[in-house]
Amino acid sequence: MWLKPEEILLKNALKLWVTEKGNEYFVLQRRRGYGEGGGGLTGLLVGTLDTMLDSTSKVAPFRILHQTPDSQIYWSIACGGTKEEINQHWEWLEKNLMRTLSVFDSSDDITSFVQGKIRGLIAEEGKVSGVQEDDPEKFREALLRFEKWFDLPQKEKLVTYYSCSYWRGRVPCQGWLYLSTNFLSFYSYLLGSEVKLVVSWNEIWRLEKTSNVILTESIHVLANGEDHYFSMFLHLSETFLIMEQLADYSIKRLFDKETFQEEPSLSDPLQITKRGLETNARNEQFRAFFRLPKEENLLEVYESFLWVPFSHYNTLGKICLSESYLCFASQDGSQCHVIIPMREVIGVEKPDRSSRALTVCVRGKRALRFSEVRDFDRLSNAINRRCGMTASPQHSASTEGIRRECQNLINHFEDNPEEVAMMVGQKESSKAVSNEALMTVFHPQDAENLDAKMLKEKMKEQSWNIHFSEYGRGTSMFCTKKTRDLIVRGVPEALRGELWMLFSGAVNDMAINPGYYSEIVDQSLGTSTLATDEIERDLHRSLPEHPAFQSDTGISALRRVLTAYAYRNPKIGYCQAMNILTSVLLLYAKEEEAFWLLVAICERMLPDYFNRRIIGALVDQAVFEELIRMHLTQLTEHMTDLTFFSSVSLSWFLTLFISVLPIESAVNVVDCFFYDGIKAILQLGLAVLDYNMEGLISSNDDAEAVTILSKFFDNVTNKDSPLPQTVQQNSVGNNDKASSLSKVDISDLIKEAYEKYGDMKSEEVERMRKRNKLYVIQTLEDTTKQNVLRVVSQEVKFNPSQLDNLYALFKRQHFLSCYWTMNSPVLLHHDPSLAYLEQYQLGFHQFRLLFTLLEPWSLCSGNDALFLWAFRLLDENQDGLVNFKEFCCALDILYSGTFTTKLKFLFKLHQPPVSDLPEDGVIRKSPERGKGKVDLQAYLKQWQDEILKKEESIKDLPRINQAQFIQFSKTLYNLFHGDPEEESLYRAVARVTSLLLRMEEVGRRLQEPTSPQKSTTSPTQAALEGALLDREACSTPERSSDTPSATITLEAGSIPQEVEWSFAFEQILASLLNEPVLVRFFERPVDIQARLDHAKGAQLKAKTNK
DSSP: OOEEEEEEETTTTOOOOOEEESSEEEEEEEESSSSSTTTTTHHHHHHHHHHHHHHTOOOOOOOEEOOOOTTOOEEEEEEESHHHHHHHHHHHHHHTTHHHTTOOOOHHHHHEEEEEHHHHHHHHHHHHHOOSSSSSHHHHHHHHHHHHHHHHOOTTTEEEEEEEEEEEEEEEEEEEEEEEEEEEEEEEEEEEEEEEEEEGGGEEEEEEEEEEESSSSEEEEEEEEEEEEEESSSSSSHHHHHHHHHHHHHHHTTTGGGGGGGGGGGGGGSSSHHHHHHHHHHHHHHHHHHHHHHTTOOEEEEEEEEEEETTTTEEEEEEEEEEEEEEETTTTTSSSSEEEEEEGGGEEEEEOOOTOOEEEEEETTEEEEEEEETTHHHHHHHHHHTTTOOOOOOOOHHHHHHHHHHHHHHHHHHHHHHHHHHHHHHHHGTTTSSSSSSHHHHHHOOSSSSOHHHHHHHHHHHHHHHHHHHHHSSOOOOOEHHHHHHHHOOOOOHHHHHHHHHSSSHHHHEEETTTHHHHHHHTTTTOOOHHHHHHHHGGGSSSTTTGGSHHHHHOOOOOOOHHHHHHHHHTTOOOHHHHHHHHHHHHSSSSHHHHHHHHIIIISSSTOSSSEEEEEEHHHHHHHHHHHHHHOOOHHHHSSOHHHHHTTTHHHHHHHHTTTTTHHHHHHHHHHHHHHHHHHHHHHHHHHHHTTTHHHHHHHSHHHHHHHHHHHHHHHOOOOOOTTTSSOOOOOOOOOOHHSOEEHHHHHHHHHHHHHTOOOHHHHHHHHHHHHHHHHHHHHOOOOHHHHHHHTTTTOOOOOOHHHHHHHHHHHHHHHTTTSOOOOOOHOOOOSOOOGGHHHHHHHHHHHHHHHOOOSSSSTTHHHHHHHHHHHOOOTEEEEEEEHHHHHHHHHHHOOOOOHHHHHHHHTTTOOOOOOOOTTTTTOOOOOTTTTTOOOOHHHHHHHHHHOOOOOGGGSSOOHHHHHHHHHHHHHHHTTTTTTHHHHHHHHHHHHHHHHHHHHHHHHHHHHHSSOOOSSOOHHHHHHHHHHHHHHHHHHHHHHHGGGGSSSOOGGGSSSSSSSSEHHHHHHHHHHHHHHHHHHHSOEEEEEEEHHHHHHHHHHHHHOOO
């Protein structure tokens, strides 16, 4: 059967295949252990492994690979179960493709053609067979097995499942891998041995495809410090894609909410499907490649040829259609691509039906001719529908109607001039917005006096004008290798703003949002927030040496852009380095264009960069470290710890080298960034380290290495820059030693970066980003945990291992409230910008579940009121949430406290706070950056109060009244349920209670000497002692162990309220200390580790049964 072409990893893999025949482009191989010869020991091993496999995962014994002569990459294109079947495929290739492939000059074109042809064959076979991809009956059977084996909550949504092998040591366990919304699960049962694995997606540190000596390809999962390997998938790439999407979805939803954008297909965790995840992955890749707004989704794909006028040939590629764009990319993705906004399309023609061709007419008297489009009628109708166009006569009528409407509007305003004034007045509030780039204001070009640099600048402009005449100009321009070559040489000053807008996709954002910037400026100016305070502080630190930012014109424009963006995106608000980027954007782009460029950078090109944790920058630094190990092996051998490069390169990524290079050189880097994205920054970083390799290797410490790099950047120049010396930055290293160093031209450095590292593909960079993002976020989470444990360990007696286990249970309980809903109050109010202790907290319902599993005495069992009182007691700031420190301090008292501290906790538990618990979702939270100001005085006062807070004395505790004392007595009885000394404990409590009541009665009478003595026993005492005597009379060892909680049925309302009375804590403590059996019970040590192990195993079931 034909296979979708997939790259085969042969490096470091055991030779499990024998080549049967081959030619210049294809290889037919037989798997060892099949056919003639058997293959010896290797063949026996391979045959044994294949015998163990499930029928759906067995590897076919024959396969065909494609390889070009000058490439080491192989692509699997066919497989067969018999020699006859694979030979049929081989003969077809020799007969139909060999002669065609000899025509191509480039190996990339050969591979692209073969892949396109094989995909076409697969599509044709699929139409003939008509087999459905998903079998509902089999999926239902798998769902039943999933629910039976793993006992997860019924809400848990199974997405898909695969047959595979799970490696335990060197032994594979054949079984089934189940991928659900929140868990990765594996089950195997072989020869009486059961293997069961359940891992939460939010616990995964690494997820990657690997290969080694035994396994050709496998999926490696690192979670909770353990490595898990899964192999022998029938569709490994598909499996890995789904796993990657689920892990990324979990990370975004639970950890990285600052930039989480809800996808329609992923908005509800209970409705996630395999198809939805695959669609989301395609949409992300589509938007990233073509730099489109986040609202665009890939709707249809057509294979076709595009006539390239400047090269005079047809290039094979794919047409990608979204709601508002028609995009084309050649087969290898780098040779040619073009983006056509539907708003620019004026017509679609079908000149030649025999060649299945259509021509798309674009504004500016340009047309793009597509041919060999399989379903060109459907594509034509789709384009017409999205452009709001129909057939030519109707289109002409529509145009005529618009013309008439415009004329009517003009006549109306001529008759009503006051309305014109009214409309002009609406825009006056935004008239301060600058409509010119600052460079044109502060450095206008003198067309008459042209020096050598200006002549070279004009030559660059002429080169670009020739390029525009051949490739087009504006949004529908062809982007090719020649375009990149011009970018590397440097963009002319006059065209820089236009090209930045085009290559970043910001031009499309601005076109579909007319008037948005003016409106948001009007709304944001005058607001006072934390973001605006930070902006004001940094305004004069943004390129202070440039004349544009030494005047009010530049400062005001910078203020408006930054304030408008903080207002637009309060989750980011304002972050340092945004001022530096924006100031450079304002030099070459109009103010509104600079705003949309900033939007493109923060929300699309550098995701997650500009927030409190700068996750995006940390991820790209991890990618940078990985690339250093791959390309600069000499450096890694000398410096095994690459964290130095992470610290020194942070500013490179955050400011696109603007903070370390002179402005006239840095803008060339920005040119490349807007065309190639983060790939350009990574390439340049490698080139900088490579250029300074000798100095870095000979350096003795980090400080010396930093000095070497700083001096290098000081000596980077731009010999072609037409900017005057008043605009150019002065080199920091203008001393004798610095001047003795050789100068490096930025164009040469960028050219070297592209020559040495330009083969790096953007798709591979994105894969590396995803792979490292898991590790970076989990590292940040681990840092948070260590900080929390360091603070809490000073307050409690738990050892480090116990505290670590408690944190894991607490954090998991937090997530259990978030797994199956998007509207969990705990999830909605989780804010990574909060202090470490406040990042993970429990609401009342989560607290009750976890406290039940960990409390040593069944303290609150069956009594919701006590749970509520305990929650209020621990919630010191009364925000409706309990943090980890508050939770641990309570458990520490119950586990390790003295008799007095435990009794004091129980005593305070029966004094409910006056305030009510807020409803779920109505809790205090920190103000969002960009929206509200932080009350620093309140925080300082709270901090001072915590420092000066003294330990609470038992004399400070208020007295408890009648109802509270009765509930306190009932709680004591409940503690003894199932205890071997239950009867002795009961009698001790009865004696203490009776004694306290008599003492209170005597004290009350001493205070009232004139009152007549009617009785020696008060009604309250009689009622309580009667209840106690009834319990004593009916209690046998059997009954007392069955119904201890029913010992006192007396409620506060049943007591005659003739006189109010109360008890102090000292009275209760002194009375209980006289009962040794009670003291032994409270001071009895508790097996903490056993309780933790029990809670770990029962935590998920407790949620399931809730």
